[in-house]
Amino acid sequence: MTPLAAYLMVAALLFAIGLAGALTRRNAILVLIGIELMLNAANLNLIAFWRYGPHPELLTGMMFAIFSIAVAAAEAAVGLGLVISIYRHARTTDLEQMNRMKG
Amino acid sequence: MSPIFYLLAAITVAGGLATVLLKNLVHCALAVTIAFLGLALLFLSLDAQFAGFVQILVYIGAVAILVVFAILLTREAEVPESSPAGRVFSKTWLTGLVIAAAVFAMLGWAVLQSAQALPNETAMPAVSVRDIGNALVGRYVLPLEIVALLLTAATIGAVIVAMHEKEAK
Amino acid sequence: MGICDLLWLIPAIPIVASGIIALLKQPRRKPAAALAIGSLSISLLLSLWAFAHVLAGWTNHMAVRETFNFTWMQVGAASVQLGWILDPLAAIMLVMVSLVGLLIFIYSVGYMEHDENFTRFFCFLSLFAGAMLGVVISNSILLLFMCWEIVGLTSYLLIGFWYHKPSAAAAAKKAFITTRVGDVFFLLGIVWLFAQTGTLLFYNYGAGSLEALALTNMLAQHAALGLTFAGAIGLLIFCGAAGKSGQLPLHVWLPDAMEGPTPVSALIHAATMVAAGVYLIARVYPLMSAGIQPGGTTTALVVVTWVGSLTAVFAALIAVAQNDIKRILAYSTVSQLGYMMAGLGLGGVAIGMFHLITHAFFKALLFLGAGSVIHGAHEEQDVRKMGGLKSAMPLTFATYAVGMLALCGVPIFFSGFWSKDAILESAHGWPLSRAPYYLLIFGAVLTAFYMTRQVSYAFFGKWRGHGHAHESPRVMTMPLGILAFFAIALGAIGTPAWPWFRAFLGNHAADIDLHAFAEPAWLMLLASSFVIVTVGIGVGWWLYGNKSPAAEEPDALEKAAPVLWTGLSNRLYVDEFYGATFIAFYYWWARVTDFIDRRVWGGIVAGVAWLFGLWARFNQFFDNDWINGGFDKGCEEMANSGGLLARAQNGRVQIYLRILAVGMIALVAILLWSARP
């Protein structure tokens, strides 16, 4: 049967991948995607701990995951909106050119 | 260690890697959907039916679409296949990679350290959607309300931010 | 829900109405007038209800005195209590005040028609009416004092209504200050009373300050010169009353108060407010008459009597030589108030109050008539510039004549006769001396004389003013008619044959016996007053009748006795006397205190300030050079280091992310390190 550690490892790997994407890609949208991946990894952890935890019937981890999904959705909406407006303004989504705080 | 788990994990990780590595942004977006799908299936394999379906509904049904729209609206899709990697990855990609690797190493080490201490699988908890609903409007009603507020604010904010600003000066 | 529980509504409604009117925009004439008149008519209805209630009680031969008391606040052991009372006295006053007030309100609608501050005027008027009604019903001397002061305030506001006229402003100030003088003593009286009886209520089921227990206590102690405490307190309160109703020596403000609009003069300075003083004395009469033997009197009452009768004659004398139609009426008011006081002093509550009631009606009538005359004669107030108005404004003339005859006390037909006669009768029977009696008779003669003078100046002869006079609108003449009716009819309730009024106030049955008319004493009085009136009117007519002198040429009486005339026409120099003594003294004292302030105290303060300045300079040095110096250095260093840190913030999202990730690594590392076995 699958041990908890396996899920945790997958989550860690996914998290690292998302982080790598967020750190290495140039495009703002992809950075956002990377962050989404990290959040998902966290969700996987939560669910896994809920499943293997002493009191699954309390639904704590599950609730945590559901709420974080909702929050992630909101975050994505706002983030992409920002990216779009920045694009309108600076004609780019390249983070290397997006380093001025005024303009 | 069931083969199903290996399969799902493989799908998920592959999707994630593809997301990070592909050049064309639309491909990235589709790859990330694959990762999301894999995660949803992992949830299902963890008996979290509700969470899994919500994951599919929200991420594949909404977030992925949102990303795709953003990509098309910002005209970032047209990356010629023959473009050098430098145009996709930032100059300091190496440090980023190293840091990510370090994070993974740290986390993995932490997991392995505590592998023995982790609890073993218990009997499948009998949670129906009804229980989740009751919990949502019972024990977790305050977070629910707050999330509702947050979502409203986010919707309005996103609309305002992405709205075409008038040239009325 | 007895009327006594609703009694508070009677003053409350007009006050609330005034508040609402105050919120109206300025040109809103109709709603303002409607509100004021409506509220006061509601009060009138309630008053009539109250009166009917009392009347019912009286017909059943039971003394109606219902009170409603409550504690306003608790001050240590003593509790400050307020309350209201319903007894025959209050009931009659209520009806009188609200009725006259209502008529005058209606009249003012016409009179103030063209004034741009119409709304403000009605706001003040109904505030005044409310406060006056409050005075009437209050059972607590404190509540009474409050309403009393509101009344004073409104009278100040209304006298100074045309504040752009300097004379009006001055008159307002004068009225306010002069009445203050009286009120100070009044307040002393209140405090003393409270100290003595420990309660502020008049009647409180035996515990009130006007009830037997308290009175006997106060009779036991004696103040200076044979005054009991009761008497002394009564006299202090009487000072307040004198201030309000312009008795000697505080009468000076009343004639000047005629600067206000005529309805105000009629309402405040003829009918109601000045009567408040008399009413006050009537209310606290038990204090005044404490310990009185049948057929005897008390010191307080003696004082009241003398002041009253002197005022009566004094004011009547001055009135003879005035030319301003309203001033004449003002002085006559003062003298009539003197009569009332004298009546209170001589014969008790019923007599004084009876004259108060009748006088209220016919004096209001006279004032409104005067207002109508002024209105018709294009704002002309000098009687010498009028004349022949009886043909120009017949209605006004008729009613005015009624009022004049009532004031002169023409026998039998007019209410003035009965009330004044009652006073004279009691004066005639006064044990101490006959002087008041003769004074009052002389006053009566003078009254008849100056009224005749005024009327013949104003209404007879030929027109000497500019333009030509016209009759006033219906809304002004209608109240005149009603008042005239009362000026005649009210006499019926106080005849010796049927002393209903006295019986009503004294709570004993009123029985009709026509033999009272046959008593020799009364017949003699009738004859005497007949003589008085004929003499007065005759002389007046002989001097002024029908001949219409031009405004420049000297008055007939002036030709006869110039010295006397100048004295009288200058109001016997009372104002000048005050100016020379009190006011001068105040100026001098003000100068002295001013000097002390500037030089002595000011010097000390300046010295202290200088010392502190020294200390402050030292502090400044300390702060600037030691503390601030240190801080500035520190801040500079901080700024520099901040500059270093600012480099890290380069707007590169990914750099931030990296730093975050590194921090996370560090955290997890620490966690594991600390958690290791």
Next chain:
Amino acid sequence: MSGMNVPATIDQIFILFTDWVAHFFPAAIRPIVGVVLGVIGIISVFPGLFALTTVFERKGLGRMQNRYGPNRVGPFGFFQPVADGIKALTKEDVVPFRADGVLHFLAPVVLLAAVFMGFAILPVGRNMVLVDMDAGLLFFFAMGASTELSVFMAGWSSRNKYSLLGAMRAVAQMISYEIPLLLSSVVVIMVAGTLSLPKIVEAQAGYTGIWPHWYVFTPWGLAAFLMFGIAATSETNRSPFDLPEGESELVAGYFTEYSGFKFAIFFIAEYLAMFSMSGIATTLFLGGWSAPLSFLNVLPSWFWFFSKVMCFIFIFIWVRGTLPRLRQDQLMNFAWKFVLPFTLLDLFVTALWRFMGEGWARWIVCSAILIAAYVAMGRVGMFRKNFAHRRYRYAE
């Protein structure tokens, strides 16, 4: 066999057949066999239905447009679909030169898969549901949501502005009508108290006299039903909401660049989506497989289910034959300014209904609220001319 009464047997005939087949296999794999059989049933029945429907639709439209439908192939042209199928299979599969080959291939596959998934939780008859999930409805909507992505893939991958525009339109439209779709089914969930479709059907199974307890026969149910119908029409890109493949504007929308069998697959997918939507609507509001009148229970449950679905399909066809196509901005305004608010109001009304308890009062109150709101919103919409001029919000 002899002891059973005939109607029950006919009702359960498929179950009995499955068990009979299953009992040839070892006990370990029997459930799997059952599932496989069920899948086979779904995969075989619904495409057949699709074939019939195409004929009916073309004939019906022909009738409505006063012309002949297909009448050449076979008796009354009933073999037309067969001919079409052969044609589709034998045509050359053209892929544009610049197209993104992988996605271009994947799109129809994913679409078809997602659509088929939807049938897994559909109770087509008494005890006739493939998997009875606790969160069945949620599963259905999750699947529905994942079709959008494949539509986008199709449109984007074929490198054609018509396709891309069609795809964008389709996705935007699907997203904006998904919300009312969800909300109007939430109404039913609120009352039935479960997400499992069989349970929802059972919740409506009762009768008063001969009249059934279907949710469509309550004010809120009717409103939700209508909203659901509108949203479903738009989800499945049927006219009058068929802008994504507006022949007059975009040649065929997101599958312009598809030909041959892939095109056929899109076609099938659209119709299957229609079927599943109709099935869900039937289950939620029309009492699923329960008979419309109590005494009609003698007929088998699956018969009732399919007849109701076919009624739905007929309504779809009818509407298509009747209403003209909307414009994009009209579509959006309609979704956000009429359908969505009305559905939200309906949620509220349902809660009211739930807590007002039995009695006639709740009927009157709820219907009054709904009718008033409907009239008011209609007036305002017409008055403000919400469908007036169009504005584009793309980044330029």
